Amino acid sequence: MTGFLNRLQSVFQENASAQNAGAMQKYMKDNFPFLGIKTDLRRALLKQVWQEHKHEVSQHPRELAKQLYALTQREYHYCAIEILIKELKKKYRKEDVVLIEFLIVTHSWWDSVDVLAKYILGDYLKQYPDETHVVIQRFSASENMWLNRSAILFQLGYKKTTDMHILFSECLKHKHSKEFFIQKAIGWALREYGKTNPEAVRNFVNEAGLKPLSKREALKNL
Incomplete structure (x- = not known):
């Protein structure tokens, strides 16, 4: 091979x-x-x-x-x-989450992690929705910032199928982070969901007490 x-x-x-x-x-x-x-x-x-x-x-x-x-x-x-x-599209194995995590934490930077989060982690969890809470909870609780970012961004392509409660929960969990890439991810994820549900995003942002960067990014197109 x-x-x-x-x-x-x-x-x-x-x-x-x-x-x-x-x-x-x-x-x-x-x-x-x-x-x-x-x-x-x-x-x-x-x-x-x-x-x-x-x-x-x-x-x-x-x-x-x-x-x-x-x-x-x-x-x-x-x-x-x-x-x-x-x-691997629609052909993931359940154990592929191990490979996905390896890719996210190896040679990590925004250019790879963002694609992995949206197109690989996101598609994997569409195929195995019952794994979503376990995987996202683990990634979100990790000390690895890129796993945290992936937990925030994995629903970027979900649109109407976005689990609003997971999205908002992740944003709240990491809202105090001083990491630029986390603050930016929160804003980006909310901005994308705002294209589908602008009222919910606007209400959430007004009440969530987000960092200025996150808030600004979230409301950019609303």
Whole structure:
């Protein structure tokens, strides 16, 4: 099971750009090294290699995601996430929550965690709704800020199926956090739900005593 990974690394190395890499690393606060492959090209190259090794990817998405996450450059982490979003949709296993947690707490930054929260954790819990309270309670109680953020954001794509009580409970639980990424997440999650239920969000924000950043973000479009 090395054909896909070897081919992807080869193609990515051929298209690496030191100039782009410097700018991309700076944008991400120098948290990760980059190959310097911009998003559109990276996705095109991934699609090409994915097609060449379609069977391998479809049979081993979880293993490949872990192998990609073991690599240093950030582009490989993006590829891992994109593979899982497509290959695991409506085909999650209950134990995949372990993999999801691993991805959230590994190489953590907003660019990966936000996609994982919305498209992977969110889809996983749609498939296993009975797991929602247990998983979200555990993530929310964690000392890992990125798990907390994921617990706030996982319903971003839920719209009318949003569990308002979970959303508001998570916002209240973390409203005193001094972490920028938590304050921002609260505002973002509320703003998104406000597109579906503006009155409920407005009433909640007026009564919740949120931090100024959270309140401002929540009410931005209301």
